[in-house]
Amino acid sequence: MVHFKDKSAGYLVNHLARLLEQALAVAIRPLGLxxxxxxxxxxxxxxxxxxxxxxxxxxxxxxxxxxxxxxxxxxxxxxxxxxxxxxxxxxxxxxxPHAKALEDRALAQAAEVNARALADLDEHEAQQFLSLAIRLVETLRKAPD
Amino acid sequence: MVHFKDKSAGYLVNHLARLLEQALAVAIRPLGLxxxxxxxxxxxxxxxxxxxxxxxxxxxxxxxxxxxxxxxxxxxxxxxxxxxxxxxxxxxxxxxPHAKALEDRALAQAAEVNARALADLDEHEAQQFLSLAIRLVETLRKAPD
DNA sequence: GCATTTTGTATAGCATGCTGTTCAAGCTGC
DNA sequence: GCAGCTTGAACAGCATGCTATACAAAATGC
CATH class of the missing domain: 1.10.10.10 (Winged helix-like DNA-binding domain superfamily/Winged helix DNA-binding domain)
Structure with missing residues (x-):
């Protein structure tokens, strides 16, 4: 049975955001970030x-x-x-200076987490996902309510 | 110039999740949820x-x-x-009984927020976005780290 | 030139998420 | 039949987000 949560952008995005934030937290904790x-x-x-x-x-x-x-x-x-x-x-x-020195390592960790999240998608699908996400962000930022 | 944030699944999903959560908060506040x-x-x-x-x-x-x-x-x-x-x-x-009585109205509000977020996408794109999001969730839930 | 409005920040209070710890109750193995 | 492991839940402490408030400094209007 398909649940509401598999058809709800809000539910899915919330769940995904928690998983990504957790993964990033683990990845950059060694950097003190x-x-x-x-x-x-x-x-x-x-x-x-x-x-x-x-x-x-x-x-x-x-x-x-x-x-x-x-x-x-x-x-x-x-x-x-x-x-x-x-x-x-x-x-x-x-x-x-400390924060500046962390840039390369922090970006590398973030990129690794993103890559892991997108690992199941091919190049085109990954680009598609990012483009659609950007359009949702833009739509919601413009919506007055 | 394209920023890191427009190429990062984590950044975009976090931003999108905040916007969606806010919109839902406003929509269901009248219901006390x-x-x-x-x-x-x-x-x-x-x-x-x-x-x-x-x-x-x-x-x-x-x-x-x-x-x-x-x-x-x-x-x-x-x-x-x-x-x-x-x-x-x-x-x-x-x-x-109170919580049960709220079901229809709460679901309607959530559906309205989702529809607003997806308003700029056509039917196919919206379905594509949800499918891709589900795959990201599944990938991250399986990833051990 | 001063009253009013706008802008930049800080803080309190609360929701939602996490980790870590603790404790009680159930289960397992000997 | 009991020691030890597992499972169900509560609570403390902290990060990150929000709204609402407060206040000082800058800009504006007359």
Whole structure:
């Protein structure tokens, strides 16, 4: 019998997200990183010295979530904050040398987890899955409700 | 420029899962339900009177997670627990009449959220996405690490 | 030039997930 | 018939997400 859960995008995506997050957690634990830090690290590896508000827009989480993530990253020695000469409400967020040094190994672990998840799909199917996922994200980001 | 996040199954699925969970939260809030309760409700609507261990296997979350979810559901008047005559370590979990009465409306809301997420895809693409997602879930559930 | 609005952050409170630990009850083997 | 293993469940501690609130600094309007 086919259950609701095999026909529900929400159910499947939630389940898949938990499995992927777990796999990533295991893969990057030896580096002292956690899955929740990954999107912010990607943004900072791409461009160092951003404000919290910029990171919020790029990572698409709520400001309160980003504030807490940055607090943990600071605690863990991944970032430091310096005053922003342009706007004294905000501070600029910079990666520590330690966090910069982790980039290659962290990306390699993430790529390995992705490859493992997609292992059962051929090249075309994998690309298809990513394209469709992007379209769902875009659809939901635009939907006002 | 294409970012890592547009090529990473993990990044995309995490983002998509957050968007879908949020949309579902809004849609079922008027019913007094939360997204985390949904998988357990689906299992109990399909078969009432299961043990916690059975629900854990069906929903595929950790036992501690299920224990806490059930505690909140009990607090919210969605379930009650009765002693299991077969095994006094466990209790059988039953939906309250209130929770049973919510089934149709809750399923309708979930279906509406799924439809909205898939709105940009045609019939074939939507089916393709669900099939591929199922295969990723199965691959990761089998992977030992 | 000042009141109002907007923007940038922090914090509290809560839901949902995890690991680790503990404990009771059932099962197994000798 | 009991020691030891297995199974069912609860709870503590923590990460990651959300909403709601609060407040300071910047921008805007008149």
């Amino acid at each position: 956690t899955p929740g830090q990954f999107p912010t690290l990607l943004a900072l590896w791409a461009r160092d010295g951003q404000t919290q508000a910029e990171l919020v827009r790029e990572v698409d989480v709520e400001q309160a979530t980003m504030a807490l993530t940055l607090k943990r990253m600071e605690r863990d020695g991944l970032i430091r904050r310096e005053r922003n000469p342009e706007d004294s409400r905000s501070r600029l967020i910079y990666l520590t | 939360t997204p985390g309760q949904f998988p357990t409700l689906l299992a109990l609507w399909a078969r009432d009177g299961q043990t916690q261990a059975e629900l854990v296997r069906e929903v595929d979350v950790e036992q501690a997670t299920m224990a806490l979810t059930l505690k909140r559901m009990e607090r919210d008047g969605l379930i009650r627990r009765e002693r299991n005559p077969e095994d006094s370590r466990s209790r059988l979990i039953y939906l309250t």
